[in-house]
Amino acid sequence: MLLYSLIFPIISIIAIVWFVLRYMKGKNSLTTVILWTIFWIIVSVFALFPNLSTSFASAFGITRGLDFIIILVFVILFYTILKLYFIVDKMQNDLNRIVKEVALQNEITLEEEEE
Numbered sequence: 001m002l003l004y005s006l007i008f009p010i011i012s013i014i015a016i017v018w019f020v021l022r023y024m025k026g027k028n029s030l031t032t033v034i035l036w037t038i039f040w041i042i043v044s045v046f047a048l049f050p051n052l053s054t055s056f057a058s059a060f061g062i063t064r065g066l067d068f069i070i071i072l073v074f075v076i077l078f079y080t081i082l083k084l085y086f087i088v089d090k091m092q093n094d095l096n097r098i099v100k101e102v103a104l105q106n107e108i109t110l111e112e113e114e115e
Contacts, residue, residue: 015040
C-alpha cells in the first residue's frame with residue numbers, strides 16, 4: 001500500500017471533522033459542510049482504490065484515471081472561484097450602498113451645522 005493511500009484518508013477525516021465543528025459553531029452552512037464532506041470522501045475513495053478512478057474516467061469518456069481526477073479538481077476549483085467572485089461582488093455592492101447612505105447622512109448633518 002502506498003503512503004498516500006494512508007495519508008489522504010487521515011487528512012480527509014480531519015478535514016470533515018473540522019468542517020462539522022465549524023458548522024456547529026455557526027461558521028459554515030450545512031450546504032458547505034455537505035459539499036466538502038462529499039469532496040473529502042471522494043478523495044479518500046480514490047486514494048484507497050486508485051483503479052476506481054479509471055472506471056469513472058472511462059464512464060465519462062476519459063482515457064486515464066489521473067486525467068479524470070485532474071479535470072474533477074479543476075471543476076471544483078472553478079466552482080469555488082466562481083462562488084467567491086459572487087460573494088466578493090455582493091460585498092462590494094453592499095459596501096457601496098452603505099458608503100452612499102453614510103455620505104448622504106453626513107451631507108445633511110454638515111448643512112445643518114453651517115446654519
